[in-house]
Amino acid sequence: AVVGGGAGGTASAFFLRQLYGTDVQIDMYEPSNVLCGRVATVEVAGRMYEAGASMLHPSNRYAKGILSKFGLKEATRPNVLISFYNGENYTFRSSEWKIVTLFRLLWTFGYDLIRLYWFERSFLNLFDKIYSEHKHGHSFRNMSDFMYTLGQDTFINATKISACQLYADQGFGSNFINMMLNGGLLANYGQTCEVTGFVGAVSMAGIQPGLWSVRGGNKLLCSKLYENSSAHWIKEEVTKVSLTSGGQFAVRTSTNESNFLWLSIVIYSLYDHVIITTPINKDTSKLDVSGACSTYCPSDDNDQRRYRKTVATFVKGKLNSTKFQCESPTCPVILGTSNATYFRTIGFHYPVDFNESTGDTIESGIYKVFSDESLTKEQIDDLFDKHDSVDEVVWLAYPKYSAPENLTSFVLNEAGLYYTSPIESAASAMEMSLISARNAALLSFNDWYAVSEPVNNAKRNAPTEL
Numbered sequence: 251a252v253v254g255g256g257a258g259g260t261a262s263a264f265f266l267r268q269l270y271g272t273d274v275q276i277d278m279y280e281p282s283n284v285l286c287g288r289v290a291t292v293e294v295a296g297r298m299y300e301a302g303a304s305m306l307h308p309s310n311r312y313a314k315g316i317l318s319k320f321g322l323k324e325a326t327r328p329n330v331l332i333s334f335y336n337g338e339n340y341t342f343r344s345s346e347w348k349i350v351t352l353f354r355l356l357w358t359f360g361y362d363l364i365r366l367y368w369f370e371r372s373f374l375n376l377f378d379k380i381y382s383e384h385k386h387g388h389s390f391r392n393m394s395d396f397m398y399t400l401g402q403d404t405f406i407n408a409t410k411i412s413a414c415q416l417y418a419d420q421g422f423g424s425n426f427i428n429m430m431l432n433g434g435l436l437a438n439y440g441q442t443c444e445v446t447g448f449v450g451a452v453s454m455a456g457i458q459p460g461l462w463s464v465r466g467g468n469k470l471l472c473s474k475l476y477e478n479s480s481a482h483w484i485k486e487e488v489t490k491v492s493l494t495s496g497g498q499f500a501v502r503t504s505t506n507e508s509n510f511l512w513l514s515i516v517i518y519s520l521y522d523h524v525i526i527t528t529p530i531n532k533d534t535s536k537l538d539v540s541g542a543c544s545t546y547c548p549s550d551d552n553d554q555r556r557y558r559k560t561v562a563t564f565v566k567g568k569l570n571s572t573k574f575q576c577e578s579p580t581c582p583v584i585l586g587t588s589n590a591t592y593f594r595t596i597g598f599h600y601p602v603d604f605n606e607s608t609g610d611t612i613e614s615g616i617y618k619v620f621s622d623e624s625l626t627k628e629q630i631d632d633l634f635d636k637h638d639s640v641d642e643v644v645w646l647a648y649p650k651y652s653a654p655e656n657l658t659s660f661v662l663n664e665a666g667l668y669y670t671s672p673i674e675s676a677a678s679a680m681e682m683s684l685i686s687a688r689n690a691a692l693l694s695f696n697d698w699y700a701v702s703e704p705v706n707n708a709k710r711n712a713p714t715e716l
């Protein structure tokens with residue numbers, strides 16, 4: 251069984267099907283009516299917009315693989331320009347002219363810009379090793395092995411020190427750290443460079459060119475994975491997983507507990523292996539695995555990390571041109587770089603099905619404002635000269651990161667209980683969940699057949715690539 255139908259859950263179901271073939275039954279538990287969890291669209295003024303994960307990186311190979319395997323298309327949208335705003339003034343602003351932007355970047359950040367290019371490139375090259383490890387059937391039992399195999403001490407150290415320290419150690423200046431690193435982190439994770447160095451490096455990768463999204467909505471990645479997994483979607487919330495004396499896992503849901511006369515009847519389903527793809531802690535899921543875990547037991551006691559509230563406010567309107575000194579809607583994405591701003595980012599967004607060739611114009615877009623708390627009417631009036639509609643989506647978006655990060659286990663019980671969420675201790679992103687899902691499916695498959703690694707692909711009839 252797979253618990254959760256987000257990117258991690260649907261991908262786990264799909265990868266399990268690829269590895270095991272048609273002989274196994276796969277049940278996927280997801281109580282919501284829509285798949286993809288923190289990847290979701292919201293309807294604003296009659297069009298659909300990304301409300302959760304909106305951008306994918308060009309080096310996200312699993313997401314790209316799903317896109318091309320299932321005939322999905324990348325969304326078309328104009329280039330994204332960014333600016334940094336400290337609450338009173340712009341400290342950096344890109345121009346529609348690329349050469350002007352480059353000049354301004356070099357003027358503001360100097361050699362740190364070149365340093366960033368090389369640093370991120372070597373970081374991404376190390377991280378890319380995960381795809382060949384998976385292709386050869388390697389799976390990782392815990393986060394320490396995962397990080398060490400990919401980036402040896404470099405990656406492990408990056409989870410032990412703060413991003414401020416990591417970038418300072420690499421020779422980046424305070425201007426870069428205060429503006430670019432902090433601005434990127436506030437925009438991506440709502441946190442400053444006190445997060446771990448690894449989260450900082452993932453966040454900096456996200457401000458590079460070539461970001462993409464799926465035409466029609468990123469959640470289509472999940473729908474395609476689910477459809478092609480032939481899994482059975484059970485629309486129920488799992489409350490408890492326990493290990494039976496027969497060595498199987500009993501999965502209990504909120505709807506299969508009922509009282510009949512004086513008897514309390516508990517019905518559960520039995521599985522050989524279970525993959526849990528939702529974070530287990532007070533904020534996100536009340537799932538009780540204490541009767542099933544032995545290798546590692548995620549709980550409130552040992553995972554104190556809280557999930558950060560993030561509010562996405564969608565406004566159809568005209569940005570305050572006096573405050574931001576630019577005309578809607580060509581203003582760059584505005585990143586608040588200090589705690590003096592009550593918003594984290596303001597950006598112009600296009601509907602997920604935006605298509606200029608079918609007559610869509612810039613007017614079909616809206617502004618999306620990310621903030622820690624719901625915006626008040628006064629704040630909305632301060633940001634916009636006028637507005638027609640305001641809609642809000644509240645998320646528990648990502649863990650609160652701090653160094654040193656605890657690197658835990660993907661295996662909760664060696665008898666076959668797996669957990670994808672420990673990868674979020676490195677960084678939270680769609681591709682990270684897809685990677686962890688592939689890893690969990692490989693763990694299950696390798697354990698079931700007691701395959702010593704590397705797996706001999708000839709033993710498998712199932713394809714090992716997307």
Ligand SMILES: Cc1cc2nc3c(=O)[nH]c(=O)nc-3n(C[C@H](O)[C@H](O)[C@H](O)COP(=O)(O)OP(=O)(O)OC[C@H]3O[C@@H](n4cnc5c(N)ncnc54)[C@H](O)[C@@H]3O)c2cc1C
Nearest residue numbers: 254256257258287288302303304305488528647679680683
């Ligand atoms: C506002 C926002 C912006 C983001 N921006 C980006 C971005 O631009 N790019 C990017 O790559 N990432 C981004 N992310 C992060 C990304 O969305 C997540 O890292 C990723 O989608 C997590 O997927 P997941 O499947 O691991 O978890 P989730 O998406 O949380 O899925 C878990 C699923 O499990 C279900 N569930 C929970 N409890 C139970 C239970 N007891 N029984 C059964 N099911 C249960 C939930 O309903 C949910 O569907 C963003 C996230 C947010 C919130």
